[in-house]
Amino acid sequence: MSKMLSVENLSISFRTDEGVITPVKGVSFTVEKGRTLGLVGESGSGKSISTKALMQLLPGTARLGAASRMIYTAKDGQQISLGNLRHGSKELRRIRGGEIGMIFQEPMASFSPVYTIGNQMMEAIMLHRGLKKREARQFAIGMLNKVGISNAAARVDQYPHELSGGMRQRAMIALTLSAGPALLIADEPTTALDVTIQAQVLDLMRDLQRELGMGMIFITHDLGVIAQIADDVAVMYLGTIVERGPAKEVIRNPQHPYTQGLLDAIPSLDHLHDRLKPVPGDIPSPTARPGGCPFHTRCTQAIAGTCEVHEPPETSAIPGCAVRCWLHTSQGRSAA
Amino acid sequence: MLRFTLERFAGMVVTMLLVSVMVFLIMEIPPGDYADRYAFRKYSGTGVNVTEADIEAIRRDLGLDQPMLLRYFDWIGGIVLRGDFGQAFAFETSVAKVIGDKVWLTAGILFATLLLTYLVSIPVGIYAAVRRGSAVDYGLTVFSYLGLALPNFLLALVMLYFANRWFGADIGGLFSDQYRDAPWSLAKAWDMAKHLWLSAVVLAWSAVAYQIQTVRATMSDELNKLSVTAARARGVPELKLLVKYPARLAINPVVSTIGFDVNRIFSELPIVAVVLGLTELGELLLKAYLDLDMNVAGAILLLLTFAIVFMNFLSDLLLGWLDPRIKLGV
Numbered sequence: 001m002s003k004m005l006s007v008e009n010l011s012i013s014f015r016t017d018e019g020v021i022t023p024v025k026g027v028s029f030t031v032e033k034g035r036t037l038g039l040v041g042e043s044g045s046g047k048s049i050s051t052k053a054l055m056q057l058l059p060g061t062a063r064l065g066a067a068s069r070m071i072y073t074a075k076d077g078q079q080i081s082l083g084n085l086r087h088g089s090k091e092l093r094r095i096r097g098g099e100i101g102m103i104f105q106e107p108m109a110s111f112s113p114v115y116t117i118g119n120q121m122m123e124a125i126m127l128h129r130g131l132k133k134r135e136a137r138q139f140a141i142g143m144l145n146k147v148g149i150s151n152a153a154a155r156v157d158q159y160p161h162e163l164s165g166g167m168r169q170r171a172m173i174a175l176t177l178s179a180g181p182a183l184l185i186a187d188e189p190t191t192a193l194d195v196t197i198q199a200q201v202l203d204l205m206r207d208l209q210r211e212l213g214m215g216m217i218f219i220t221h222d223l224g225v226i227a228q229i230a231d232d233v234a235v236m237y238l239g240t241i242v243e244r245g246p247a248k249e250v251i252r253n254p255q256h257p258y259t260q261g262l263l264d265a266i267p268s269l270d271h272l273h274d275r276l277k278p279v280p281g282d283i284p285s286p287t288a289r290p291g292g293c294p295f296h297t298r299c300t301q302a303i304a305g306t307c308e309v310h311e312p313p314e315t316s317a318i319p320g321c322a323v324r325c326w327l328h329t330s331q332g333r334s335a336a
Numbered sequence: 337m338l339r340f341t342l343e344r345f346a347g348m349v350v351t352m353l354l355v356s357v358m359v360f361l362i363m364e365i366p367p368g369d370y371a372d373r374y375a376f377r378k379y380s381g382t383g384v385n386v387t388e389a390d391i392e393a394i395r396r397d398l399g400l401d402q403p404m405l406l407r408y409f410d411w412i413g414g415i416v417l418r419g420d421f422g423q424a425f426a427f428e429t430s431v432a433k434v435i436g437d438k439v440w441l442t443a444g445i446l447f448a449t450l451l452l453t454y455l456v457s458i459p460v461g462i463y464a465a466v467r468r469g470s471a472v473d474y475g476l477t478v479f480s481y482l483g484l485a486l487p488n489f490l491l492a493l494v495m496l497y498f499a500n501r502w503f504g505a506d507i508g509g510l511f512s513d514q515y516r517d518a519p520w521s522l523a524k525a526w527d528m529a530k531h532l533w534l535s536a537v538v539l540a541w542s543a544v545a546y547q548i549q550t551v552r553a554t555m556s557d558e559l560n561k562l563s564v565t566a567a568r569a570r571g572v573p574e575l576k577l578l579v580k581y582p583a584r585l586a587i588n589p590v591v592s593t594i595g596f597d598v599n600r601i602f603s604e605l606p607i608v609a610v611v612l613g614l615t616e617l618g619e620l621l622l623k624a625y626l627d628l629d630m631n632v633a634g635a636i637l638l639l640l641t642f643a644i645v646f647m648n649f650l651s652d653l654l655l656g657w658l659d660p661r662i663k664l665g666v
């Protein structure tokens with residue numbers, strides 16, 4: 001296994017009317033070739049902006065911390081520092097789409113309503129595969145077929161609003177994959193869909209990821225989805241990764257109280273009549289990020305005098321896993 | 337697109353028909369008719385005693401004793417089939433002669449103004465939205481407020497002053513002296529263009545200021561759309577991206593108000609025309625009304641409303657092309 005993406009110490013700040021906020025702080029994760037990293041966390045934890053930073057898609061008010069490093073290994077083996085690519089450079093344009101593809105939560109809004117599906121697909125294909133119009137069209141039809149859209153030769157000339165929600169997301173997957181990315185970032189791609197269609201799209205994405213040997217970052221706030229699709233998982237809370245490791249390991253044996261809370265919140269099939277148990281407490285606003293461990297305001301196991309004062313370091317009790325929690329340090333245990 | 341075009345075309349024809357009926361009714365509103373006014377004008381002060389019978393004879397001569405519906409068809413038929421707008425009463429010649437050249441000059445000014453307005457406001461508005469919050473953006477906002485606050489005639493006076501200083505004396509009017517009564521030629525057209533730009537700048541000024549703000553607002557909205565981020569994430573080059581995705585939708589409100597702009601320019605024309613020494617239709621319309629010369633007034637009104645309806649038709653087609661959802665009826 002080799003790393004295709006290594007993010008270290010990523011911090012993101014925004015200039016806002018209320019001053020500078022830093023919703024992502026010191027985030028590190030890696031994506032292995034051909035594997036799926038699940039990025040999980042509640043709303044506002046910084047999952048989307050962390051991945052947008054990779055492709056320089058953040059608005060002009062955003063700044064990356066000086067220590068942020070994002071090293072991507074391209075298809076040809078070249079190592080590229082994603083943060084240093086110049087705006088408007090050819091290399092950045094090749095990375096966007098051609099090396100790293102992105103799928104968003106809202107399939108309807110991701111398409112421009114005024115061009116046909118085929119028009120938008122052919123644009124990407126001609127840009128990244130260097131095909132002529134006619135060949136690009138054939139390629140687009142083939143891709144639509146591949147994602148399970150029937151009658152692709154006719155669908156290719158339809159507008160996004162003529163497709164159903166599930167079909168649209170399939171078409172969006174086809175559009176993104178038609179540029180031939182080696183790494184796919186899927187930002188809650190199934191959240192806006194019906195439950196049955198969710199499962200279908202999830203299956204499709206997993207199959208395509210395996211078939212094409214892509215690396216994938218799958219963003220969700222549902223650990224249940226992670227169990228189905230991810231090989232590795234990183235749990236994010238208020239802009240920091242509190243726990244990461246192989247998905248099976250983390251789900252079977254969660255170390256961080258927040259991960260434990262998220263797992264408890266999944267409605268299990270055996271207890272469907274039980275009420276969903278959300279992680280107790282409110283998410284603090286990013287302008288009032290708590291000091292110390294960001295989770296201490298909601299943590300039932302917080303150690304008074306430690307958790308609200310000092311930020312916990314990342315420790316590794318189980319090989320391959322890492323957790324940021326005072327409960328898993330010798331200092332913390334002695335203080336408790 | 338063909339079906340959409342035909343539908344809109346039919347809509348335009350029906351609207352023009354209704355508008356022509358309205359204009360005809362407006363022409364009928366003033367008390368007395370053409371025969372009364374003709375007789376009064378012809379014989380007043382001559383000492384001739386005009387009887388009801390004389391007027392009745394004039395009326396019969398001119399076909400004014402016919403029912404209204406017939407007269408309407410006679411009037412509109414003449415215009416559509418022969419370009420004959422009837423007799424101008426105050427000038428004792430045909431309406432077509434009276435409005436003749438002025439139609440083309442007015443159309444020229446309207447067209448030049450529209451072109452200038454859109455050529456400036458659309459790219460500048462897009463630029464301001466892309467560079468939102470920059471010094472240039474703030475500068476443009478200040479200009480916009482200035483543009484909206486400054487009265488047209490004042491601007492015309494100021495422009496006239498500077499144009500005189502920089503481009504030599506003869507800048508008022510639409511032609512230099514040597515071309516004023518010359519037949520149309522390339523040189524004369526060029527001479528008109530040289531004079532036209534000043535009126536176009538004055539008339540376009542406030543529209544430019546207004547449309548920059550419109551485009552800037554809609555473009556800012558469009559730039560925040562997920563589809564734009566998604567296209568950027570696919571590596572579409574930035575300039576192509578701006579034109580193809582957000583700009584195409586951002587100009588919708590500008591395109592949909594073309595007819596409105598025509599109307600506004602026409603209403604602002606007379607006061608600017610007075611300052612710049614132009615002879616155009618607006619001024620004539622006013623004069624025709626004061627003289628109760630309803631054939632002339634009706635002809636101008638009809639031309640103006642037809643122009644607006646036609647521009648609305650064009651703007652509909654353009655909108656349908658810019659946003660296919662419109663012609664698909666979604």
Ligand SMILES: Nc1ncnc2c1ncn2[C@@H]1O[C@H](COP(=O)(O)OP(=O)(O)OP(=O)(O)O)[C@@H](O)[C@H]1O
Nearest residue numbers: 014016023042043044045046047048049050059286
């Ligand atoms: N343009 C911006 N300006 C200022 N702050 C921003 C901006 N975009 C994001 N943020 C801040 O970053 C935080 C994280 O945003 P992000 O979209 O990454 O959350 P997320 O984890 O993807 O949540 P969700 O599950 O709702 O998509 C937000 O809570 C917000 O405070």
Ligand SMILES: [Mg+2]
Nearest residue numbers: 047048049187
């Ligand atoms: Mg998000």
